[in-house]
Amino acid sequence: MSETPAAPPPEPAPAPALSGGAYLRLVGLGALIGIPAALVAVGFLALVHQLEEWLWTDLPDALGHSAPPWYLVIVLPVLGALVVIAARRFLPGDGGHSPLKGLDPRPTPAVYGPGVVLAALGTLPFGAVLGPEAPLIALGSVVGLAVTGWIRLGDEERTVVATAGSFAAVAALFGGPLVAGVLLVEAGISRGRALIAALLPGLVAAGIGYTIFIGIGDWGGLKAQQLTIPDLPLYDDIHLPDLLIAIAIGVLAALAMGVVRAIGGAVAAKERRLGMAGLLLAGGLAVGLTAQIAVWCGAPSDADVLFSGQTTVATITSENSFGIVVLLIAAKALAYAICLGCGFRGGPVFPAIFLGVALGTLGVIVFDLSPTVAVAAGAAAGMAAATRLLFASLLLGTLLAGTQGLDAAPAAVLAVSAAWIVTAALDRRAAARAAAGTAAVIAPAGSAPAS
Numbered sequence: 013m014s015e016t017p018a019a020p021p022p023e024p025a026p027a028p029a030l031s032g033g034a035y036l037r038l039v040g041l042g043a044l045i046g047i048p049a050a051l052v053a054v055g056f057l058a059l060v061h062q063l064e065e066w067l068w069t070d071l072p073d074a075l076g077h078s079a080p081p082w083y084l085v086i087v088l089p090v091l092g093a094l095v096v097i098a099a100r101r102f103l104p105g106d107g108g109h110s111p112l113k114g115l116d117p118r119p120t121p122a123v124y125g126p127g128v129v130l131a132a133l134g135t136l137p138f139g140a141v142l143g144p145e146a147p148l149i150a151l152g153s154v155v156g157l158a159v160t161g162w163i164r165l166g167d168e169e170r171t172v173v174a175t176a177g178s179f180a181a182v183a184a185l186f187g188g189p190l191v192a193g194v195l196l197v198e199a200g201i202s203r204g205r206a207l208i209a210a211l212l213p214g215l216v217a218a219g220i221g222y223t224i225f226i227g228i229g230d231w232g233g234l235k236a237q238q239l240t241i242p243d244l245p246l247y248d249d250i251h252l253p254d255l256l257i258a259i260a261i262g263v264l265a266a267l268a269m270g271v272v273r274a275i276g277g278a279v280a281a282k283e284r285r286l287g288m289a290g291l292l293l294a295g296g297l298a299v300g301l302t303a304q305i306a307v308w309c310g311a312p313s314d315a316d317v318l319f320s321g322q323t324t325v326a327t328i329t330s331e332n333s334f335g336i337v338v339l340l341i342a343a344k345a346l347a348y349a350i351c352l353g354c355g356f357r358g359g360p361v362f363p364a365i366f367l368g369v370a371l372g373t374l375g376v377i378v379f380d381l382s383p384t385v386a387v388a389a390g391a392a393a394g395m396a397a398a399t400r401l402l403f404a405s406l407l408l409g410t411l412l413a414g415t416q417g418l419d420a421a422p423a424a425v426l427a428v429s430a431a432w433i434v435t436a437a438l439d440r441r442a443a444a445r446a447a448a449g450t451a452a453v454i455a456p457a458g459s460a461p462a463s
Contacts, residue, residue, distance in 0.1 A: 041159065042176040042213030046220030049155040049180035053148050054224070056129065060144065063137035068315070085139075085307070085314045086300035092138025093296030096356055097289045099130035107131025107357040108150050111142055112276050114360060114399065119174035120150040122158050131357035139318035140299060141348040142358025145185055149359075152181025176213045180221025186408060189218030194404045241326050244416045247384040250423075254382065257375045258389040258423035262430025265368045265390070268341070269397035270438045272349040272367075279353030288355055295354025299347045306343035310336060317343045320358070321366025325391075328370050329383045337377065341370045360398050365408075368394020368431075388413035388420040389427035396431040400439075405431075 067088055072080045080088075100107040105124025108131055109116045120128065132147035156177025183189050283291045303317040311317060312331075316324050321344065331337050348363040371393075372386030392409025396402060409424045410417065 039213050039216055041173050042179075042215075042217040043220050045156050045159050045173060045177050046180040046217035047224060048159070049152045049177040049217065050183070050221035050224035052151055052155050053181040053221070056132075056148065056151060057144065060133065060136045063133065064319075067137055068139075080314060082304050082307075085304045085318075086297070089139045089296040089300040089318070090293060091296075092134045092140060093292040093354075093356070095134025095138070096131045097134075097292055099127045099134060099357075100288060100355070103127030103130060108146060110280070110352075111146060111356070111358055111360045112273070112280055112352045115146060115149065118153075119157055120153040122154050125151065125154040128154075128357070135351075135356040135358045136320070138296075139303070139314075140296075140356040140358060141318065141320065141344065141351045141363050142356055142360065143185075143320035143322060143362035145182055145359035145361050147358065148181040148185065149178040152177035152179065155181070172213055176217035179215065179218035183218040183222040188222050189215055191404055191408050191411065194407050241329065241387050241412050241414070244329075244384045244387060244413060245382060246416045247382045247413075247420050248418075250419055253379065254385050254423050255426055257379055257381050258385065258427040259430045261368065261372050261375060261386075261389045262393040262396075262427035262432075263434050264371050265364075265393035265427075266397045266431045266434035266438065268345055268367055268371070269364060269394075269435065272345050272352065272364075275346070275349035276352035279350055282353075283355070292355040295350050295356065298350050298354075302343055302347045302350070306339060309339055311339055311343065312336070316340050317347055320362040322362045325362075325366045325369050328366065329373055329376070329386060331373060332377060334374065334377050337370055337373050341367060344370070361395055364394040364398030365391045366394070368392070368397070382420070384413050384417040385420045385423045388417050388424040392424045392428040393431040396428045397435050400432065400435055402428060402432050 068080055068084075072078070072084060075081065075084075096107060103124075103126055105121070105127040108120075108124070108128045128147055128150045132144070135142055136144055136147075153174040154177070156174035159173065159177075179189065279291070279295065282294075286294060299318070303311075303314040306317045307314050316328070317340065321328075328337070328340065331340075344363065345367060348367070351358070352360060369387055369390035372381070372390030373383075375381035376383050376386050388409045390409075391412050392405045395405035395408055399405065406421075406424055406428045409428065410421050413420050413424075
């Protein structure tokens with residue numbers, strides 16, 4: 013079956029045709045929305061963290077196990093699928109948009125909020141291989157629209173304010189407002205200078221929201237949700253082989269994501285035969301089995317295969333077995349592809365970052381690449397392959413490497429560039445195949461194919 017290319021990154025809100033006091037009011041609304049949007053995000057992330065602790069730590073302990081037993085590893089994703097089925101069937105909004113289509117920052121109606129939350133709670137803490145960024149974007153948008161419901165605003169102004177809520181909600185996931193801001197600037201660069209006016213309220217909201225995150229500290233396990241790579245060695249001497257390996261990491265990350273998308277698309281196509289509920293249950297079972305089989309084959313734990321990889325990405329860089337890393341890449345990619353296509357609801361970014369860093373770790377093991385370069389180049393390449401965004405991915409990769417990896421920036425540039433070029437080529441090839449398939453379907457019977 014031919015691969016359906018994922019939608020390109022959606023453009024941010026149009027620039028509001030306002031000036032003077034009216035626009036300042038919009039910026040002020042952005043600052044105001046940053047507080048409740050951040051609080052909603054904190055509550056959501058804390059709830060996900062607590063449910064995950066209960067399901068994967070407290071429950072096994074109550075059953076007399078120091079780690080999740082095999083039957084829980086297999087069953088819990090299936091139980092999560094039941095929760096997602098309930099959210100998608102009985103609540104409006106289908107639980108949010110499909111992660112196979114990428115991130116979607118378009119405004120989410122407030123009535124969709126409960127379905128988004130329930131579907132995410134059936135996905136993230138139960139082990140599905142997706143991240144929290146998509147639900148957070150939707151919930152921030154819900155907060156923004158809820159606030160604008162009390163104020164008379166035009167349609168474009170409401171969209172800008174809803175986007176501001178999304179900014180604030182996801183600020184902590186990307187280490188502050190910088191990556192989120194660059195992401196939306198890159199996605200909407202065709203708008204030119206007018207784009208700045210549309211994004212300014214969102215940047216203000218993200219700044220206020222991130223202040224809330226910092227002030228709350230580690231309440232509810234929030235710090236456990238942040239993507240950090242501790243104890244990386246100093247990299248202060250650029251070597252030509254490192255740059256060549258970074259290019260290879262970018263190419264491999266793009267090819268891996270191409271395979272993931274193809275499998276995810278094939279899985280999604282099964283919904284016609286199995287139905288939404290049947291596909292989700294089968295997908296949950298397949299994800300659990302994938303994780304447990306990986307453990308039986310030598311994977312350190314089921315957590316290295318399940319979940320988004322947001323926390324385990326820090327541990328993959330310390331793995332020194334080539335075979336184990338390859339096993340984790342294969343199992344994670346397969347579980348990720350299944351979750352993209354079977355109907356779970358979450359974001360596609362963090363599993364791709366995990367895969368990119370894991371590919372970089374192979375360079376550490378085989379070529380003695382610096383782990384700092386592996387993180388910077390792998391994270392940037394993985395995110396670029398998943399989102400098709402160049403500068404936001406580069407910024408995230410270099411931020412993850414921190415001050416220890418300032419000199420790793422050239423390697424990250426080459427990795428993200430290679431990933432972007434290969435991904436674009438794969439997209440063109442997939443689009444050509446899809447067009448050829450459509451032409452074959454609509455061609456009159458007995459007509460000769462075009463040469």
